[in-house]
Amino acid sequence: MARKFFVGGNFKMNGTKESIKSIVKNLNEAQLDPNVEVVIAPPALYLQLARDQLTKAGVEVSAQNVYDKPNGAFTGEISVSQLKDSNIHWTILGHSERRTLLGETDEVVASKTKFAVDGGVSVIWCCGESLQEREAGQTIAVIEKQLAALAGKVSGDDWKKIVIAYEPIWAIGTGKVATVQQAQEVHEAIRKWLKEKVGQTVADETRILYGGSVNGKNCKDLAKEKDIDGFLVGGASLKPEFVDIINSNQ
Numbered sequence: 001m002a003r004k005f006f007v008g009g010n011f012k013m014n015g016t017k018e019s020i021k022s023i024v025k026n027l028n029e030a031q032l033d034p035n036v037e038v039v040i041a042p043p044a045l046y047l048q049l050a051r052d053q054l055t056k057a058g059v060e061v062s063a064q065n066v067y068d069k070p071n072g073a074f075t076g077e078i079s080v081s082q083l084k085d086s087n088i089h090w091t092i093l094g095h096s097e098r099r100t101l102l103g104e105t106d107e108v109v110a111s112k113t114k115f116a117v118d119g120g121v122s123v124i125w126c127c128g129e130s131l132q133e134r135e136a137g138q139t140i141a142v143i144e145k146q147l148a149a150l151a152g153k154v155s156g157d158d159w160k161k162i163v164i165a166y167e168p169i170w171a172i173g174t175g176k177v178a179t180v181q182q183a184q185e186v187h188e189a190i191r192k193w194l195k196e197k198v199g200q201t202v203a204d205e206t207r208i209l210y211g212g213s214v215n216g217k218n219c220k221d222l223a224k225e226k227d228i229d230g231f232l233v234g235g236a237s238l239k240p241e242f243v244d245i246i247n248s249n250q
């Protein structure tokens, strides 16, 4: 089965009502490759605004995080059922900024992922190594540990609701994109791990995105690699060049 190209826009803690309306308007009016699944992730406060303004077929809205408990006394959190109530069917989980700045462990991220998919919300699950880990030759081991925590929680059809984003931490927001070879090497290792530990079908069908300083210029070469099935884009998703990234696989 061919994997549908996927491009996510992670706005992080950026934007205003006006700027988000303008990004969405730009997407509504753009010529987008119909063979690409697009998901934009504004800050929680603007999810509903983005959802209400978006008219473009094939473009969905995603949260940047969700909690792994039913509604209740969890100050500051957002639940899976609240996302669905707002017609939001995606969330990013395990972004390195949440792992490093907010202390989310592999196990917390895996637990949130399971809770989201069980509740019918699909997940862009992020993984990636630090510069120190890369320089110590630990890249694949770090990713495999993150994957093992995930695979310890999810199984079977859960994988159909998961997109993996490989985001080397040293490439995020630094302008220092991984080379095509560096990215492809890790993507291939992730697919091999999925095949060996989960199964051939999951390995064949799971989209593996690259993230880290993707822009309108470097996206085309990355998109050509056989194991790169799309992108998770931070900074450039706030700019008009996001459309070029969406269309990079044409």
Ligand code: PGA
Pocket: 010, 167, 171, 172, 173, 174, 175, 211, 212, 213, 214, 232, 233, 234, 235, 236
């Ligand atoms: P960046 O961020 O494109 O700004 O490097 C990517 C991400 O953190 O998802």
